[in-house]
Amino acid sequence: MTDTSASDRPVQGPVLHDEMPEFEAAWATPPGWRILSSVSHRVVGQRFIVTGLVFFLIAGFLALLVRTQLIVPNNTFLDAETYNQVFTMHGTLMMFLFAIPILEGFAVYLLPLMLGARDLIFPRMGAFGYWCYLFGGIIVLSSFLFDAAPDGGWFMYTPLSTSQYTPGLSADFWLIGITFAEIASVTAAVEIIAAVLCTRAPGMSLTRMPIFAWYMLVTAFMIAIGFPPLIIGSILLEIERVAGLPFFDVTAGGDPLLWQHLFWLFGHPEVYIIFLPAAGMVATMLPTFVGKPLFGYGFAVAAVVTMGFISFGLWAHHMFATGLPTISLTLFSAASTMVAIPTGVQIFSFIFTLAQGRPRLTVPMLFILGFLFIFVIGGLTGVMLASVPFNWQAHDSYFVVAHLHYVLIGGMVFPLVGAFYYWSPHFTGRMMSERLGRWAFWLMFTGFHITFFLMHLTGLRGMPRRVATYPEGLGWDRLNLLSTLGSYILAAGVLVFVWDFLRHRMSGPLAPRDPWGAGTLEWLYPPIAPGHNFHAIPRVHSREPLWDQPELLREHAHLAEGVLRGASHGMRETVGCHPVTGEPLQIVRLPKPTWVPLWAAATIAVAAVATLASAYVIAGAALVAMLVCFALWAWEPSQTGETVDTGPEGVLPVNVADRLGHTHIATIGTLLVLAALYGSLLFSVLYLWNVHPDFTTIAGLADPLWAAVAGGLALVLIASSKVAAHKGPRLGLDVPVLLSAVATGAGLFVAMLQIDPRDTAVAATLWVMAGFVGVMLFVMAFWSLFLAVRKLFGQVAPHHRVPDLNRGSFGLATGVMVLIAVVVLLAPHIEGLS
Known part of the structure; x- marks a missing residue:
């Protein structure tokens, strides 16, 4: 193909x-x-x-x-x-x-x-x-x-x-x-x-x-x-x-x-x-x-x-x-x-x-x-x-x-x-x-x-x-x-x-346009696929538009009639819609060909192969290179504030910044994956705790004071992330988010020092759960530092709230994960007191 x-x-x-x-x-x-x-x-x-x-x-x-x-x-x-x-x-x-x-x-x-x-x-x-x-x-x-x-x-x-x-x-x-x-x-x-x-x-x-x-x-x-x-x-x-x-x-x-x-x-x-x-x-x-x-x-x-x-x-x-x-x-x-x-x-x-x-x-x-x-x-x-x-x-x-x-x-x-x-x-x-x-x-x-x-x-x-x-x-x-x-x-x-x-x-014989007589939009253009999909994106009125809107199949109608005809300023663009109604909300600017995805995947592959070969230094270096690749991936100026004349739908903004935007929905989808990962770890801890209670130490699993401190710092992280998301791209608001993420991770690490991961399966799984939360906190800190640098260099427009909004959702999820970990760590102490 x-x-x-x-x-x-x-x-x-x-x-x-x-x-x-x-x-x-x-x-x-x-x-x-x-x-x-x-x-x-x-x-x-x-x-x-x-x-x-x-x-x-x-x-x-x-x-x-x-x-x-x-x-x-x-x-x-x-x-x-x-x-x-x-x-x-x-x-x-x-x-x-x-x-x-x-x-x-x-x-x-x-x-x-x-x-x-x-x-x-x-x-x-x-x-x-x-x-x-x-x-x-x-x-x-x-x-x-x-x-x-x-x-x-x-x-x-x-x-x-x-x-x-x-x-x-x-x-x-x-x-x-x-x-x-x-x-x-x-x-x-x-x-x-x-x-x-x-x-x-x-x-x-x-x-x-x-x-x-x-x-x-x-x-x-x-x-x-x-x-x-x-x-x-x-x-x-x-x-x-x-x-x-x-x-x-x-x-x-x-x-x-x-x-x-x-x-x-x-x-x-x-x-x-x-x-x-x-x-x-x-x-x-x-x-x-x-x-x-x-x-x-x-x-x-x-x-x-x-x-x-x-x-x-x-x-x-x-x-x-x-x-x-x-x-x-x-x-x-x-x-x-x-x-x-x-x-x-x-x-x-x-x-x-x-x-x-x-x-x-x-x-x-x-x-x-x-x-x-x-x-x-x-x-x-x-x-x-x-x-x-x-x-x-x-x-x-x-x-x-x-x-x-x-x-x-x-x-x-x-x-x-x-x-x-x-x-x-x-x-x-x-x-x-x-x-x-x-x-x-x-x-x-x-x-x-x-x-x-x-x-x-x-x-x-x-x-x-x-x-x-x-x-x-x-x-x-x-x-x-x-x-x-x-x-x-x-x-x-x-x-x-x-x-x-x-x-x-x-x-094989050349295929005519819509060779099967289908009603769905993928057959709108002739079958020899161009590099793009739609020169003009048609408005649809049914589930089978090619059956119910025969005007779309008129010669050149698929090229001349519709929304967002052509390319403005040579950019790759498509229409972003309301998730429920499908009505146009924005114009989404799409990236052109780039080598960064290949580089990022290659660094992870090197880390995987190095792990197989027990070359852990090389694996660590590859993961650092991966972070660099993702930083290059995200290093691009915001394009909000621009508008594009779409024709029949009027003027639409570029990369709209709200909770219905595509980046925020993708962030929620990513958090769903992370929640399932964390939920699997929590299930593992509770399963082992329940099946083999004789191997669970009732007292002294984790330092209760530092666990409680980590929980309090997690609340600070949630609050600072929410404030930053609400106030928008102000450089000074990134500092409390960064510091609270680092402090929360430090508090959780100190609380875990009393647990020997080689002692029991529960202890080992608790360490992995804490490590997962630690990775989330690291990402939160790195994200905040990276976003601050982007703002410092003018990569984020003054009214562009999407990066802070997405980070706020991530910060909320991370803080909740820390609080759940703290509850699990404090549970044996509470049970011992009762």
């Missing part, structure tokens, strides 16, 4: 001849190797998609190795150690480096086009996230080069993954690489939240948003809350492996089940994080081929939001066999069953949409029908596994493997391949082959069922997961043989799809 340079196309329409060159130049993609500096959502989205596809093919090859090993009993094709590495890397690549990144790539590419925006609202954040994803994936894959591929499963359960049972670097490659790659997911989540809420076309209220935007908005919030528990769990396990702190060591009050709780707090919402974007693709493509709007739009949106909430209440669905209390099993079983309701609402919405007309059986439509058939079966087996007695029997058997693949391949891969066929004109300007597409579908559909349907029977006959071989005569031989043959058929279908995708870029 390559972006077609704007300079390679003729000017479209004589009326626009004078303004098009300036506009095209402002949005042109850098040529040659300098394309690496591009921050365009088109380029970044294509990078995510292509990289995710590569990881998918590698993971698929590993899956074929697994199935080849199991084709006959007592097979010696792979030894047990290699088999463990292969299935671990297969699951790791599929779950962490393919499924979510490629779906986020489609979202990064499509959302601005669907919403009527010229780019994502934070283009550099998207580029930074991609480089983190790429470097993290390379770190994980490079473990093969050092004969240190992880072999503890894609879930990396403790105590198997601790240094006692897994010496060497294999688990470290997994923990550091995956944690690094997760940065991409959470940055993309914050970016998607801000983009969907703040950059929609005029008139596009929340109730007029394309359904895909709703799916991605809910998914982004789920990522922001669901991924931090895994990040915290990975950090705790890596600290235990490197420094010996006893988070999961039973002899010191730790608990291996803490890892499972943290992992599945991420892992079960992840199933729906994978499903929802793919279902959003289906909900977008299906009306196109039926020729009718999506049936029950409001019900579908309510179901998506409901699923987002419920998905966080059933993580122990995967832990029924770990000895949890009976009341817990009952509650989680009920939640696991309840999630079928919003899922069913969406499926019925799709079915009733089909019933409104006679669908055209194109290749994307075939994959949609395949999705409906396969996912419903996977959902039914999911309800079966929600029953505790049945779960106890099927747990860790091939029945669960079959269920997992019916949900993930049926619920994600089939819609994804359909999406490739549907949106390929955007990437290449050409259509993929209907004939090859049908071959790909039927091979994949047939091979899938032969492979995984039979695994239900294999599991019910007692075959456990993750075994490298098995003896004859247990009734598994023929089923495994057929499953392996089916996997080869499935792989053949994937190869046909990949060949078609590669082939069509050169020889």
